[in-house]
Amino acid sequence: MKILLIQLRRIGDVMMCTPAVRSVRKAYPDAIIHFLTEQPAAQVLQYNPFINKIIKLQKDSPFADKLKLISQLRKEKYDLVIDFHNNPSSGWFTFLSGAKKRVGKYHKLRKILYTHPVKTGKYFYTAYSKLSLLEETGIKPLFTKIDFFISNKERYFAKNFLKNLGIKENEKIITVSPVSRQPYKVWPAENFANICDYLIEKHGVKILFIYGPGEEHFIEDVKSMMNNDTLPLYPPFSLAETRAVFEKAVMHIGNDNGPMHIAISSGIPTVAIFGKPMAARWTPPDSYINTGIEYDPGCKKNCTYPECGLECLKLITTERVIDEIENIIKNEELL
Template sequence: MKNFLIVKLSAIGDVIHALPVAYALKEAYPDCHITWVVEPPAYDLVNMSPYIDEIILFEKKKFKSLGGFLHEYGPLKRKIRQRRYDAVLDLQGLFKSAAIARLGKAPVKLGMCNMRELSDKISRPVIGPHAHGHIVERYLDVARALGCPVNEVRFTLNVPEREADLSQQIFAQAGANMANPYVVLAIGANWPNKRWPAENFAKLADWIYDKQLIPVMVGGGIVDEQRAAEISSYSDIPPLNLVGRTNFKQLTYILQNARLTIGGDTGPVHLSAGLGTKTIMVMGPTDASRNGPYGQLANAIEVSHSCRYCWKRACPKNMDCLQNITVEQVIKKIEEIC
């Protein structure tokens, strides 16, 4: 039996994009054992994959002080070294993931093509046929380098029955029946310039209501809660607000059963695409060829700015990057695919 160690710690969208690697390994080596090292925010996602056998939690904040490092390093090392691995896959490609990959005993250590922070000194970067393609395929190139044919790309996530039931209850408490058709609006994103304007979400929500569908806002954190309040204030009828009310297992169930998901380049939107739900992504600072909704790249709507794909977290020109993607453009795309 082969043993593989995957190091992919964060962020949510990146972990989602890496999930098909686990299936690719199982497809090629059905009896293999896959251990995945992940940080707490993405734990629930990895835990829902039927193809991952063991999860090691890396709590970065505990390593930040010298005392914390000395206390945590030994247990982490022992957990990782409970097995000898046939290969270690560093799909993060940063200093912290390289430090973890270094602990794994394996004859082969591979990483993705875009490794940084000297991580390529520990694992060999795989410059595969998709080195300039979608990030999902860049990760899968690492699996291909291990002999995986990658005949099928699967993001399979199994939601526990209890979490499915709780999702329906949360929906009902917010004022709607999940059995009725609904559209998910992923209103947030880590980068401010990846967020579609609140006014646009509000206009779109009103249009969705007019089509006898329920607009449902999802997200988390203070910024998203503020945006949800802003969107509600601009709307004729406030959308159903589930911001901050779901964990990732519940969000997964909600996305699985949605008619459609709309939002920027952010974790819930990538999760929606991976689950096979129809997904529209509005994009500006990042490009669809790398980060668009996987399997649905035709559903990405990109800004017309000449400076798009700048990959900057804040616009150096102080523009609202996504403002020129109109509600009408999104409605046209909805009518094309639904």
């Protein structure tokens, strides 16, 4: 049995596929399982023990490279292809793979690309929604947490990284990620500055900002509005190393972004601020430690962005976020 799973991008979306990956492996323990995706999302699957091979497609690759990839896929002679991405590109990769069984989300213009077009909507949480594609193939879905496996190499990196920052063993770290490349996900920097100052003054924690290449300006904006010092900036590191750093933190606070999903996979409490996206789609249901905070001005289900003032983000108060943080700190006895 040879199986191809497809989710081309982004970090959070690929992580949302990991319960499905686990489910496929349990159903077919001896199968050869490949996963087609792009960088940097491929880093999420680097150590995943349920995948035999990661096929990496360069983002915005030329047409010739895509033709080469299609030829590669056809040579693999897959028995089953499951398209979790469900856009035109992934749909055509699925169809042209030549697999006898091709599963994807039902779309009136792309249903011919699949032998099994599936009408989803049974589950709201995105990770579980992807599991609904498996049910069509007879695979029993496992409603598990999202996975991001790492090695001891990354844990060693995290230990030395924090040591070099001067963090002592008994000091508590809260990670904060005020970044996003989507304007409808960026809570105001001033609000993050107020949250960080509050945590430093009330609980004496160390604030470590989490960001990627080219995102330093988000951090600089927040720091410029703060009254207290935070841990210094640093050259951005890999996603797996970020995952290891989260294991050393007591909580993560931030926008709806890739680091939020990585923090959730590490098992630490998280508080995420949501703008346009629905929090329930990206927050584990029935979780006591992973909270998504949002405000609905009456248009979230029929969003008109960018023809709005992003009230869904701007009307989330720092007081509300602090209340949620304090509830988790109290209930989990974090500090």
